[in-house]
Amino acid sequence: MGRIAALILIGNEILSGRTRDDNIQFLATNLGELGIPLREIRVIPDVRETIVNTVVEFRARFDEVFTTGGIGPTHDDITSPCVAEAFGVPWEFHPATYDMLKEQFGEDFNAARQRMAKLPRGAVPIPNPVSRAPGFSIGNVHVMAGVPRIMRAMFHELAPTLKRGNPVFSRTWYTTSLFEGTIADGLEAIQNRFPALDLGSYPFHRDDGRRGVALVAKGQNTDDVNEAARAIYTLIKEKGGDPIEGEPPP
């Protein structure tokens, strides 16, 4: 069994529809490349008990846990104290972070901003090259900002410190001349030959009428992925389709 990850998006703005998520795909793709694929994602509100319970559950179930959101200066930014609670450690000023933010804000370093200088005891800050206030890692839990530009910058700081697995490798064939239902049985037979791989069938319908289906073989064993991709090519041919390698054009 390889290394697996989970993601917790914390905050009401995705749940209310105000904000469109712009973090999931970035993290899913990058974690796959690091060989720590995402196995579950939860989007939860800014509610103390929910955050604490989810962190406690996830840090036991997954090798690495990532959170986004809830680390700013406002009243609903409660991720950091909740993670401290989940680890059973105090939430206290982190001296180096306090000094850095004090220098940044000067006279404007008010009570709200001082909250951003508190971390769970034992946490290691994740630098924030965009707006300074850091994320942090504690154990296998990595706490990042929700603003996509800041989250990405933090992830690039964090990534080199993560223990990698085998990268997820994938190959895709698509066809515009067959329907999903025509090849489903054949695809299941290939899946049964390669139980460790993730074989997917993704129909597409474009607004201009182009349609078809993309078949994806994905996994952490390159040889198996290549062999399954060959079997997918053969399946499309057998069913009278025209296999084209790669993702269908948008």
Add this chain to the structure above:
Amino acid sequence: MGRIAALILIGNEILSGRTRDDNIQFLATNLGELGIPLREIRVIPDVRETIVNTVVEFRARFDEVFTTGGIGPTHDDITSPCVAEAFGVPWEFHPATYDMLKEQFGEDFNAARQRMAKLPRGAVPIPNPVSRAPGFSIGNVHVMAGVPRIMRAMFHELAPTLKRGNPVFSRTWYTTSLFEGTIADGLEAIQNRFPALDLGSYPFHRDDGRRGVALVAKGQNTDDVNEAARAIYTLIKEKGGDPIEGEPPP
């Protein structure tokens, strides 16, 4: 306590980063307008036990549960039998759906496609005006396709059948002349006056350098939202900012 909803996105394609989610914001917004706001979202893989357990947990915790994905003809489309298992009912051919799909596919109505004619016993189909194979409702669980165009069409069929709550109403003021940390304490004081409302602070940074913060008051009591919006306006003025009503321009 008003009516609350949860959403389960089923399928490996979001978790792997292959597909960018295009359903969450649509459902979050529309459910808010129906007065059944989303309180939690889970993205889970095509794994039987995970799907069954999540449906069992959510149908007890939430008034309405929506799922997307995993109802096509392929081997990894296991949502429908898993929902049957979660309800402890057989998964069996639904005669009217069987007849409809048989007429649609004719000679091509193979074993894979016949799976789409099976529903949990007692389920009510949700019509699919795009590609025919239906979703379904059973109890408080509503099972829809993952392809956004089909999901939206199903949701429009489903929405009139749902019991509504008070619609979520929101008002937003933004300012380009203050930082989030300057108004956080004042915002918390407003939140404390209106504990049933969801007050949010959303900083924005545009690539061209425009920046600021949007303050949102949201809730199901219109008078409270209006009063909180007035308090937000006053707060921005007091801190020397220039309040503008509405969402900041993109």
